[in-house]
Amino acid sequence: MTTVENRTPAELAEAERYTAHNYHPLPVVITEGEGAWVTDVDGRRYLDFLAGYSALNFGHRHPGLIAAAHAQLDRITLTSRAFVHDQFAEFCRSLAELCGKELVLPMNTGAEAVETAIKVARKWGYQVKGVPDGQAEIIVAADNFHGRTTTIVSFSTDPDAKADFGPYTPGFTIVPYGDEAALREAVTPNTVAVLMEPIQGEAGVLVPPAGYFAAVRALCDEHNVLLVADEIQSGLGRTGRTFAIEHEGVVPDMYVLGKALGGGIVPVSAVAANRDVLGVLKPGEHGSTFGGNPLACAVGGEVVRLLATGEFQRRSAELGEHLHARLNALIGHGVIAVRGRGLWAGVDIDPTLLTGRQACERLAERGVLAKDTHGSTIRLAPPLVVTAEEIDHAVDQLAALLRGDRGEAQ
Numbered sequence: 114m115t116t117v118e119n120r121t122p123a124e125l126a127e128a129e130r131y132t133a134h135n136y137h138p139l140p141v142v143i144t145e146g147e148g149a150w151v152t153d154v155d156g157r158r159y160l161d162f163l164a165g166y167s168a169l170n171f172g173h174r175h176p177g178l179i180a181a182a183h184a185q186l187d188r189i190t191l192t193s194r195a196f197v198h199d200q201f202a203e204f205c206r207s208l209a210e211l212c213g214k215e216l217v218l219p220m221n222t223g224a225e226a227v228e229t230a231i232k233v234a235r236k237w238g239y240q241v242k243g244v245p246d247g248q249a250e251i252i253v254a255a256d257n258f259h260g261r262t263t264t265i266v267s268f269s270t271d272p273d274a275k276a277d278f279g280p281y282t283p284g285f286t287i288v289p290y291g292d293e294a295a296l297r298e299a300v301t302p303n304t305v306a307v308l309m310e311p312i313q314g315e316a317g318v319l320v321p322p323a324g325y326f327a328a329v330r331a332l333c334d335e336h337n338v339l340l341v342a343d344e345i346q347s348g349l350g351r352t353g354r355t356f357a358i359e360h361e362g363v364v365p366d367m368y369v370l371g372k373a374l375g376g377g378i379v380p381v382s383a384v385a386a387n388r389d390v391l392g393v394l395k396p397g398e399h400g401s402t403f404g405g406n407p408l409a410c411a412v413g414g415e416v417v418r419l420l421a422t423g424e425f426q427r428r429s430a431e432l433g434e435h436l437h438a439r440l441n442a443l444i445g446h447g448v449i450a451v452r453g454r455g456l457w458a459g460v461d462i463d464p465t466l467l468t469g470r471q472a473c474e475r476l477a478e479r480g481v482l483a484k485d486t487h488g489s490t491i492r493l494a495p496p497l498v499v500t501a502e503e504i505d506h507a508v509d510q511l512a513a514l515l516r517g518d519r520g521e522a523q
């Protein structure tokens with residue numbers, strides 16, 4: 114394709130000059146997006162197979178979400194929770210219903226929702242379970258990713274996320290993901306919660322062994338422990354169901370939600386649980402200036418309406434089969450393994466060929482945006498509005514670069 118300008122190098126250099134280097138972005142400077150596509154400042158188009166780490170499940174600028182945001186921008190955007198506004202009750206009711214829970218507590222970022230879940234679980238432990246003061250323990254999985262706060266990185270096993278950010282918050286026990294026996298060993302009378310991702314996203318889209326979460330649920334019931342599912346990346350349609358843990362036939366005590374709940378427009382997160390759990394919080398004990406603001410509730414409410422139709426979960430299930438069939442056919446042709454569910458895949462590239470980073474750079478040159486996780490693994494998570502043809506196009510580009518074909522797609 115003809116590029117009319119070459120603004121990219123200057124934009125990249127300017128961004129480098131003025132920002133902390135806490136990210137290592139691909140050399141693409143995006144200016145517009147629609148559906149599954151984005152356009153860069155030089156007019157190149159890319160299929161977005163990262164979708165904001167699942168924050169863009171409904172694609173860029175979904176018309177219904179944009180309309181809800183516009184309508185709310187013209188009315189009122191922020192009140193603080195010191196007052197109630199007219200978008201609040203409807204958002205909370207509909208989200209609670211979607212989750213099958215009695216109450217929700219809205220926050221903004223995913224990490225804040227995880228922090229909320231930790232605080233609620235601890236308070237529940239002291240007030241309901243009767244754990245001695247200051248002794249609450251939460252069991253988490255190795256290779257987890259739950260966010261970036263000092264408490265959350267305290268139980269990370271990723272040195273990049275954790276090193277030099279101590280002193281660390283105590284009260285967390287780490288067990289191998291998917292290992293039922295190790296979990297059983299780790300439970301003590303002071304255990305208040307098991308906090309896990311139903312599928313570990315950042316770890317490389319790791320799906321636990323069949324039956325694992327059913328065993329976790331049974332263990333939690335046996336020991337009066339809360340099961341907290343971090344569905345921030347895995348939830349809201351990504352895996353072909355509303356929640357990834359549904360594939361395991363399991364209902365957690367608390368859902369932790371974020372990313373797609375904000376429709377790719379505003380940060381919206383929440384925890385959802387029944388009254389016997391979330392009811393432990395009293396006025397003044399937890400909150401957020403922006404949590405549950407009118408704009409967030411208007412957009413989040415529209416997200417819940419979209420999910421309530423089931424259309425996106427269906428698309429993800431059906432197109433996910435197509436994506437996985439196409440990717441599985443690459444095993445032995447530069448791909449070692451493929452994992453995931455629905456429109457979510459972790460793809461292990463043969464490390465003798467390319468690192469994940471190199472694969473993503475070459476994919477970007479071919480007009481497909483994706484993100485590496487660790488080593489030679491890349492993660493594909495297109496918006497749920499993607500079409501079968503767009504999936505074919507993206508997988509064709511991956512296949513071509515693994516074959517070592519030269520040239521760009523456009």
Ligand SMILES: Cc1ncc(COP(=O)(O)O)c(C=O)c1O
Nearest residue numbers: 222223224258259260343345346
């Ligand atoms: C499973 C999971 N939990 C929590 C988070 C943190 O969300 P945020 O970046 O919005 O704080 C993420 C982000 O990638 C995530 O994938």
